[in-house]
Amino acid sequence: MKRWLSLSLAIGLGTMALLSGCASQTPAKIRIGEVTRSLFYAPQYVALSKGFFKDAGLDVELTTTSGGDKTMTALLSDGIDVALVGAETSIYVNQQGAQDPVINFAQLTNTDGTFLVSRNKVDNFSWDQLKGKVFLGQRKGGMPQMAGEFVLKKHSIDPHKDLNLIQNIEFQNIATAFASGTGEYVQLFEPTASQMEKEGIGHVIASFGKESGSVPYTDYMTKKSYLEKNKESIQKFTSAIYKAQQWVATHTPKETAEAITPFFPNIDAAILESSVKRYLEQGSFAADPILKEDSWNNLQAIMESAGELKQRADYAKLVDTSFAKAATEGR
The missing domain is CATH 3.40.190.10 (Periplasmic binding protein-like II)
Structure with a gap:
């Protein structure tokens, strides 16, 4: 009887240990x-x-x-x-x-992960070429727009005075709006920027990431x-x-x-x-x-x-x- 109890106890403890081990491994x-x-x-x-x-x-x-x-x-x-x-x-x-x-x-x-994309091919780009142009921007208060404005100001461009700035388009629709003809310049992430280049819709001419720093x-x-x-x-x-x-x-x-x-x-x-x-x-x-x-x-x-x-x-x-x-x- 004692031997049977000991065997039962050993099996029971082993089962509990196994179950405990399984529980601890649950992700x-x-x-x-x-x-x-x-x-x-x-x-x-x-x-x-x-x-x-x-x-x-x-x-x-x-x-x-x-x-x-x-x-x-x-x-x-x-x-x-x-x-x-x-x-x-x-x-x-x-x-x-x-x-x-x-x-x-x-x-x-x-x-920053965005790039400046121009509708037309630009040789010898300089930031002052943006003045007076229609710029398809990002949402106010979001990092893409703030980093973009920071870079523009660094190049003596007031985004709200020197550009015709459009900011009323939802983030997910910005690329579509540019592809449909809205704006002369746009700020886009990859791979959308490269897709625009491949399809002949736009040209990557500068990096906001390089310009804005770490x-x-x-x-x-x-x-x-x-x-x-x-x-x-x-x-x-x-x-x-x-x-x-x-x-x-x-x-x-x-x-x-x-x-x-x-x-x-x-x-x-x-x-x-x-x-x-x-x-x-x-x-x-x-x-x-x-x-x-x-x-x-x-x-x-x-x-x-x-x-x-x-x-x-x-x-x-x-x-x-x-x-x-x-x-x-x-x-």
């Missing part, structure tokens, strides 16, 4: 809301396609939330756990006196309360992003283009490759997820120039680099 779910589907976010798609999140024990669900306001609303209402959006949105939330501030914990892009253009952020309750998952997430950033940095544009193709099924392979190459050459993909204070300050200088910043936001309050630093150190 932690993280819901990401990306502000738009953009090749600019190539490392994120590499992390998904190469299984880096899965390898880290995460079940990542990606949703395109289409717009900064919608993305932040989804985050604040718990519709998503993590937002991939411009760092300026966390500052806007802070300016509104949020009790549960939104914290930037990992940087994905390191420059800036935390797109970051991963979450509410402080979520961050404090899910530190282990956020660390795994950040480490997976860093792994993807390193992968992109050490592989050819063609290899990266192939890895992200499932996320851009309607884009020509050659266009994907050339777009990745263009972003790599100007340092648009952040080499690591650490959001540096000088970049944060440059962001706020751009916001101040656009008249969108009430007062400077405290880097120490809205940025937590502990997860990014641990990722780069292999912790």
Whole structure:
């Protein structure tokens, strides 16, 4: 009888241990809301396609939330756990006196991602050639428009006085509007800019990313309360992003283009490759997820120039680099 009880107890304990082990291996779910589907976010798609999140024990669900306001609303209402959006949105939330501030914990892009596209071929371009022209701009208060205005002002152009500036077209419709004949110049992301060139609709003549300098253009952020309750998952997430950033940095544009193709099924392979190459050459993909204070300050200088910043936001309050630093150190 004792022997039978001992055997039963051993089997029972073994079963419990097995079940416990299975439970501990259940992937932690993280819901990401990306502000738009953009090749600019190539490392994120590499992390998904190469299984880096899965390898880290995460079940990542990606949703395109289409717009900064919608993305932040989804985050604040718990519709998503993590937002991939411009760092300026966390500052806007802070300016509104949020009790549960939104914290930037990992940087994905390191420059503005837009290019100046001209309807006509331009030889020997100079920025003053834009004066008096119809310019199809971006949404007021968003990073593309603010970075664009910052660059224009650097070249002594007042975008609201020296240009015929159009800003009443939704982000997702800007390229279509330009293709339909609206505007002489437009500010576009890749791969749309290259597609315009291929179709003979426009010509890339300058980079706003090169002109505006290092800036935390797109970051991963979450509410402080979520961050404090899910530190282990956020660390795994950040480490997976860093792994993807390193992968992109050490592989050819063609290899990266192939890895992200499932996320851009309607884009020509050659266009994907050339777009990745263009972003790599100007340092648009952040080499690591650490959001540096000088970049944060440059962001706020751009916001101040656009008249969108009430007062400077405290880097120490809205940025937590502990997860990014641990990722780069292999912790």
